[in-house]
Structures are given as C-alpha cells and as structure tokens.
Amino acid sequence: MENxxxxxxxxGWTAGAVSLLGLYPAFGWSPIIERKNPIRIKGRVAxxxxxxxxxxxxxxxxxxxTNKNGYFEFLSTxxxxxxxxxxxxxYEIDQLSNGSASYxxxxxxxxxxxxxxxxxxxxxxxxxxxxxxxxxxPQIQNEYEAAQLLEISTPDIVDTxxxxxxxxxxxxxxxxxxxxxxxxxxxxxxxxxxxxVPFFQVVGNHDMDLGVRSDELSTSTFNKLFGPTYYxxxxxxxxxxxxxxxxxxxxxxxxxxxxxENQLIWLEQDLGHIEKGSTVVVCTHIPVASGVKNKEHLYExxxxxxxxxxxxxxxxxxxxxxxxxxxxxxxAVCGAWWSGPICSDGTPNGYGVYQMRGxxxxxxxxxxxxxxxHQFRFYKRGSHPEFPNSCxxxxxxxxxxxxxxxxxxGDRKSHIHKVDATDPMSIELHLGKLLPERRPWVEPAKxxxxxxxxxxxxxxxxxxxxxxxxxxxxxxxxxxEDM
Numbered sequence: 256m257e258n259x260x261x262x263x264x265x266x267g268w269t270a271g272a273v274s275l276l277g278l279y280p281a282f283g284w285s286p287i288i289e290r291k292n293p294i295r296i297k298g299r300v301a302x303x304x305x306x307x308x309x310x311x312x313x314x315x316x317x318x319x320x321t322n323k324n325g326y327f328e329f330l331s332t333x334x335x336x337x338x339x340x341x342x343x344x345x346y347e348i349d350q351l352s353n354g355s356a357s358y359x360x361x362x363x364x365x366x367x368x369x370x371x372x373x374x375x376x377x378x379x380x381x382x383x384x385x386x387x388x389x390x391x392x393p394q395i396q397n398e399y400e401a402a403q404l405l406e407i408s409t410p411d412i413v414d415t416x417x418x419x420x421x422x423x424x425x426x427x428x429x430x431x432x433x434x435x436x437x438x439x440x441x442x443x444x445x446x447x448x449x450x451x452v453p454f455f456q457v458v459g460n461h462d463m464d465l466g467v468r469s470d471e472l473s474t475s476t477f478n479k480l481f482g483p484t485y486y487x488x489x490x491x492x493x494x495x496x497x498x499x500x501x502x503x504x505x506x507x508x509x510x511x512x513x514x515x516e517n518q519l520i521w522l523e524q525d526l527g528h529i530e531k532g533s534t535v536v537v538c539t540h541i542p543v544a545s546g547v548k549n550k551e552h553l554y555e556x557x558x559x560x561x562x563x564x565x566x567x568x569x570x571x572x573x574x575x576x577x578x579x580x581x582x583x584x585x586x587a588v589c590g591a592w593w594s595g596p597i598c599s600d601g602t603p604n605g606y607g608v609y610q611m612r613g614x615x616x617x618x619x620x621x622x623x624x625x626x627x628x629h630q631f632r633f634y635k636r637g638s639h640p641e642f643p644n645s646c647x648x649x650x651x652x653x654x655x656x657x658x659x660x661x662x663x664x665g666d667r668k669s670h671i672h673k674v675d676a677t678d679p680m681s682i683e684l685h686l687g688k689l690l691p692e693r694r695p696w697v698e699p700a701k702x703x704x705x706x707x708x709x710x711x712x713x714x715x716x717x718x719x720x721x722x723x724x725x726x727x728x729x730x731x732x733x734x735x736e737d738m
Contacts (some may be wrong), residue, residue: 379422388425
C-alpha cells in the first residue's frame with residue numbers, strides 16, 4: 256500500500272509540511288489577483304488508506320469538501336501561497352519541526368498542476384473535551400527577553416499543561432511572537448517545542464517583514480515558518496478560525512486593524528460548512544471590538560454562531576461580552592514589554608487557559624509564577640492617590656457576571672465602586688519619563704477592572720470573596736495592619 260512519503264516523493268514534493276487538502280469538484284472563486292495560468296490541485300485526505308469524506312480544503316480563496324472517498328480537485332486561480340485543510344475533529348495534529356501545527360503544503364507557481372496527500376491519524380481518545388492555551392504578545396526583542404521567555408514563562412506554561420493533564424491540549428500564539436527581530440523566531444520556536452503541544456500561530460504587527468511595499472508581501476517570513484496567516488481547524492464540537500487582521504500600509508511601521516476581502520470571501524465559504532448555532536472560536540491579534548475598521552462585516556458572518564474571539568495586542572486584559580459573542584483581549588506574556596511582572600493595566604504577565612466540554616467554553620487567566628486561583632490583587636487604603644480613603648481591587652479578568660463582596664465580623668458587605676482607573680502597582684512601576692528603566696515609554700493605563708471600597712474602622716480583618724461567572728470563588732483574608 257502506498258504511504259504518504261512515497262506518494263509525495265512520486266509527486267516531486269518533499270515532505271516537511273503536514274497533511275494537505277483539496278476539493279472535489281471545482282468551486283466558486285473570487286477574481287482577486289488572478290493567476291495568468293491557474294494551477295490544478297488534486298489529492299486526497301485519508302487515514303489508514305481509507306479516504307475521509309466531507310473534509311474542508313482550501314487555498315485561502317476557493318473552498319470545498321472532499322468526496323466520500325476523500326478525493327478533491329480544484330483550480331487555484333489566484334496568487335495563494337498554500338493549499339490547506341481545515342483539520343477535522345478526531346485526528347492528531349501533526350507538527351512541523353518548529354513545534355507549530357502542520358496542515359498545509361506550499362503551492363509552486365511554476366507548475367500548472369500538483370497533487371497532494373493528507374494522511375491523518377485518528378486520536379486515541381475523543382477530543383470533545385480539550386484545552387487551549389492562548390499566549391498573546393511574547394514579543395521578544397533581544398537575547399535578554401528571549402531568556403525571560405525561555406527560563407521564566409515557558410516553565411510556567413509547561414507546568415500548567417502538566418496540571419491540565421489533557422492529552423488534547425493545543426496552543427495558540429496570538430501574535431507579536433517577536434518584536435520586529437524576526438531572527439528571534441528561533442527562540443520563540445524553542446519555547447513552543449519545550450511546551451510539547453501543537454501550536455497554531457497568529458501573525459502580529461511585530462511579526463511582519465516591514466521593508467516591503469504592500470501588505471501582501473509583509474508576511475513572507477511568517478509564511479515560511481508557520482504557513483498560512485488565515486485558516487481554520489476543528490476540535491470536538493468547536494470550530495476554530497485564525498484571521499490576519501493586521502493590514503500593513505507599506506509606510507514605515509504603519510498598520511491598521513482590517514480584514515481583507517480575500518479573508519472575508521474565504522471565511523464566508525468556510526463557515527458555510529458549519530452548522531448554525533455551533534460554537535466558533537476566532538483568534539486574531541488586534542482586538543476586533545476596539546481595533547478593526549471593518550469589524551461589522553466580520554460580525555455579520557459570525558452572527559449565526561455562538562462566538563468567542565480571542566485577541567491580544569494591547570498588553571491589557573479586557574472583556575467584551577455581547578449577545579452572541581464574547582471577545583477576550585488577553586494580557587501579554589511579556590507584560591509591559593519585559594519591564595516587570597505586570598502589564599500597564601496591572602494585569603500580571605500571563606496567558607489564557609481555556610477548557611472546552613462539548614460546545615461549552617470556560618476560561619481563566621493564568622498569571623506567571625502564581626497559582627491558577629490568583630485572580631485579583633488587593634491594595635490597602637490610600638494606595639491609589641486619587642482614592643485616599645479607599646481600599647482597591649484589580650480583578651483583571653472581570654466581566655459583568657462576576658460577583659464581589661467582603662466580610663466584616665461575619666457581616667457580608669458588597670457596596671463597591673467600579674471605576675475606570677489606573678492600577679497602583681503600575682503607577683509605582685511605570686509612571687514617569689524614567690520608568691520603567693527598560694521601557695521608559697510605558698505608562699500606567701486605565702482599565703475597567705479596578706474596584707474601590709471602604710471597609711469599616713477598627714477591624715481585626717476582612718475577608719474578600721470574588722466569584723467568577725463559572726461559580727469559582729477566590730478568597731483572600733486581609734489583616735488590620737495590611738488594610
């Protein structure tokens with residue numbers, strides 16, 4: 256029986272990517288940057304010699320399904336660099352040599368036809384239950400910062416993966432993997448390989464080739480290392496979509512948050528294969544709610560689904576709950592650009608931890624160096640210069656479904672004020688032209704997750720209870736001398 260290696264060798268392709276895809280029969284296409292000589296792509300998606308039907312395959316423009324025997328065939332009519340599949344649920348995710356997920360093959364524009372084979376291996380267990388780690392903005396710019404990522408953040412992430420004890424754990428690098436130093440991708444990849452789970456990568460504004468004249472050329476290095484900048488995959492009952500919402504203008508380092516027409520065309524086709532009402536998780540670098548110019552067109556495509564959007568970019572933690580969607584903007588792995596233990600809004604350096612059970616999604620923000628239960632920080636009375644008579648809480652992953660109270664001598668109190676304000680630790684570490692020393696341009700940032708309250712006088716202690724929207728309660732007792 257013909258195996259994948261001999262199949263690919265016969266086709267004249269080296270095996271180094273992962274599985275591949277195609278469509279059958281031909282599908283509709285968009286006349287965006289047409290090829291003068293379309294390339295006919297055909298192949299098969301199979302497992303143990305048996306074809307897998309109804310697998311979504313695409314070149315990023317044309318999208319369709321394999322037939323019942325796993326075969327596909329289509330014309331690649333536009334200048335798309337890859338042919339890729341939307342990894343079906345229930346199969347292992349192959350990895351490239353750098354640890355990232357392998358689900359694509361490059362399209363050789365010099366050939367007028369190509370054949371590909373995706374050979375998938377069934378999982379040993381159901382992936383209806385699975386976990387995802389979301390790493391936003393590692394953003395390493397020099398060897399010191401690479402060492403911080405490798406020696407401090409990565410061991411913490413590895414420990415979290417071990418504690419999850421979930422064989423179906425995956426990771427997402429949510430952009431700004433490096434800080435304009437594309438040679439440091441090697442250190443980022445080293446961190447990913449140490450984590451030991453398949454990673455899907457999102458391109459950020461600091462991951463781009465900036466010495467080019469247009470957005471279309473700005474992801475060349477990213478493409479060579481990680482493949483497409485937009486694609487989809489499936490785990491259990493959940494459909495995942497990765498989008499490139501960083502549009503480089505060709506002028507110095509200028510960019511805007513914008514989703515190209517090519518992506519919207521592809522996404523509309525991709526989502527056409529997903530049952531309405533399903534859970535869809537979308538990963539972008541720039542927050543859609545606050546930073547994408549044409550977000551309403553994306554929202555329109557996502558309207559029939561139950562949606563979580565996972566993003567980064569701001570180095571602050573913010574949540575945007577809406578009727579059918581919830582956007583989670585994550586604090587940065589690097590915090591305030593590796594200048595200390597927190598982001599500019601006081602959120603600790605950290606990452607998102609998501610657990611999926613069927614179509615349901617639960618989440619926490621994991622602070623590097625702290626337990627999973629570290630979900631808020633208390634400040635004694637007068638710590639914030641604008642609120643001299645108040646104690647304060649920074650509850651970085653707060654959303655309106657969280658509950659906050661404290662107890663004085665057994666009496667429950669809940670009169671607390673949410674104020675858009677800066678974090679006292681950030682004021683101490685970041686305020687002023689000379690602070691922080693490594694990044695003097697960082698300044699404290701206001702957030703919507705600062706809370707102020709006034710405990711009674713002459714108390715021996717108070718006990719603070721913060722309960723998240725999943726019923727998990729986090730408790731801290733504060734003695735009189737710390738109030």
